Amino acid sequence: MSMGRRHVSEWMGIENGMLVVRPGKVDIGQRISTALAEIAREELTVLRDRIRVAKVKTGSSPDEGTTSGSNSLEQGGLAIRRAAATLRRHAIGLAAEQTGSRPNDWTLTGGILHGPGRNRPVDFLEFAEDMDLRIPLDQDIPPPPARARPASPPMLGIESMAAGSYRFLQDFELPGMLHARAVRPPHARARLLDIRQAVIDELADGGIITVRDGSFIAVAGPREWPVVKAARRVLTSCTWDLEKGLPEIDVDELLAQSKAERMPVLDGRPIPDAPIAPMQPRADCAARYLRPFTMHASLGPSAGLAIRDGKRISIISHSQGIYALRASIAECLGLELENVEITFAPGSGCYGHNGADDAAFDATLVANAIPGKPILLKWTRENEHCWEPFGPPQAVELAARLGEDGRIEGLSAEAIGGTYRGRPSPGPGGAGPARLLANRFRGSPIPAPPAVPNLNKQGGIHRNLDPCYEISETRLVNNLVPDLPHRTSALRCLGAAANIFAIESFMDELAFKLGKDPLSFRRSYLEDPRALAVLDRLGEAMEKAARKLNSDGRGIAYAQYKNEMARVAVGVFVSVADDAAVTLDRAIIVVDAGRIVDLPGLEAQMEGGFLQGASWALHEEVVWNREGIVSSDWDSYPVLRFDNVPEIETIAIDRPDRSSNGAGEASGGPAIAAIVNAVFDATGLRIRRLPLTAEAIRNSALDQEAADG
């Protein structure tokens, strides 16, 4: 996005003595609003209770693309810092001009302007409220103000969250609103043949409307529970053409047998149709790692609220990309862009492209059929688990060639997986509509679009495929597997989760093979002083913790997210029980994310990323069979719970003179690898396929016994 000729007024305004910050990035559980308000406070020094963060809405909020990729602090934060610094410079310039003084004579502290020619303090916001904020953004702004230590702003909304009064989209009530539920087929390949009309008629007598468009079915009515029951009833009165069902195949085999599009990765980017260097004839160590399909599984099932008023549709959604969703929905319905308005309202935590966009479109289809009524359509738990776009599976094949001195001379890394690119976003071939779930079921269905590669730097499958280490020769290949049986899209970390799991497991395997300490082995391939500092802090903290713990094993991992963002080292201590269940005894996270804006926010993202990574490492795998998705609830898709939450020590290294890095996705990959490495240290079992369930570990032990004869 170009910053040229954009104005302060797009990102902030002053209303009734309050600074209104208008981000384009949305709160999805990562407390970005708190950090963005803090950036404005740093620049303008106004008190926190005089800053309000505006709703994010098409038309009035800046289009900052999708809230994803740990980019919000770097992109959204920079925009707000630029707007605030520009406003400060202009306000001070104006004050100087009015008093015939020089801007350098003026200071701004505590939200008060001090300068010559005024006999009393000037409240900055009152002064600036009269200014026209259509001021072009300064391209060069001074570095952020100096401060002794990172700020710890209170999290916006925390009081109402604790009190139960924080309003999620699922909690909305509008006059005349109807509740709605979609009725989904048994699986993605099923088609509706018939619904018993008598059931539809009976429901209609009870005030419940059934909307049908091909195999898309929804029910709507004024009271929620009757609508829930009606949806169940309609489901049992449907007859489906199940075709052959879903293919029954192990995910490893699925990836191995598919014909992938192969692209070399150079300078972080896949290059289509370019020659791929052949494998070196000799590899001293080679291994294949695998991560299965996983899901976001947001705690609150997705919802959408829509109302049709004549030609206009107003939508409330917890989508991460309201502008792209607006364009996609406008295209589906043949509406002018300005006749579709989307306002963001929070759903529950979102870790990538979950059901939010699809639920918004489901609600829109129902609203379209029932004009004039606000429609709040909510997915069920089963809908969310079975129909969200999953995180694609990914295999990573690594091979290393060692020199005579035992150092890694060359490394080949091939990532093989499905696309992370499934968000509705207008593009050639109707990519917007084709990526909205309901369009696959409607009367004129739009089939699943072909998997497209993400050619962006550090974009998708290839994110963090390049090891962060000084290795003289690397051969990196992105293998995009088309035609997977399940829809896939962006899930927190994208390919970095599988790639870091693989590379950091492999580094451990090499260190073990060469008889080296895992930490000093990694150190010997790093020159970046900030990376070394992170690892050294981890080493110290691990030694200290080890003295107090009686664990079976420990493991570490390191990565710099996207090879250019936050540097994170993770250490884990585990115990492995006789039945092979893994207990996380202690975790230590060391992070260098540049200048820290919101210290508790950074720590929370580190902890949250670690715990989600731990859940991926130990539990998460989507299971399916011919009849459909088996992982349909929290029993059939277990995740990490309180009993396995370790004490987590987070050490954040502040770099006040460096730019701030986003960190929401930086600890997940290292968390997986550190746990896998700790299990190896505890058991001698090197497990290269996630998740490390007790059963998987027991099977690995049996395989090992058989191999040892």
Add this chain to the structure above:
Amino acid sequence: MELTLRINGRDRSVRSEEDTPLLYVLRDELKLKGAKFGCGLEQCGACAVLADGEATFTCVSPAAAFAGSEIVTPEGLAETECGARVQAAFAEASAAQCGYCTPGLAIAATALLMRNPSPSREEAKAEMQMHLCRCGSHPRVLRAVELAASRNRK
């Protein structure tokens, strides 16, 4: 169905269909949105309320099963000494990320502290075991429980 439920210290007369789970009566009929729908299967705890002081899931059991019980929803927690202490501790410890599981966890923490004023960390984990959080706010939630316990002046 006409039913009287005792909710947040008041008698409330409700008319939902007989099989309606308490959660829908609270959210849809009484507009008390603090308890959340998470699964409808009693697997995640987002819908918890206090029923006679015990953290109880409301997404399956019909409202009638709660007749005669003293129900406290997340909205009513602040009116109890222990609940207010827990909510303040959650805010102070930033014990939430997206906040969707938070009301249910505040209910669980209150139930625990009413029964056991100074629980160990393991006891707190056991109490929270049926509650899911996908964002990873767990360490802060456990700290909030300890903070709330440390402020018990009784």
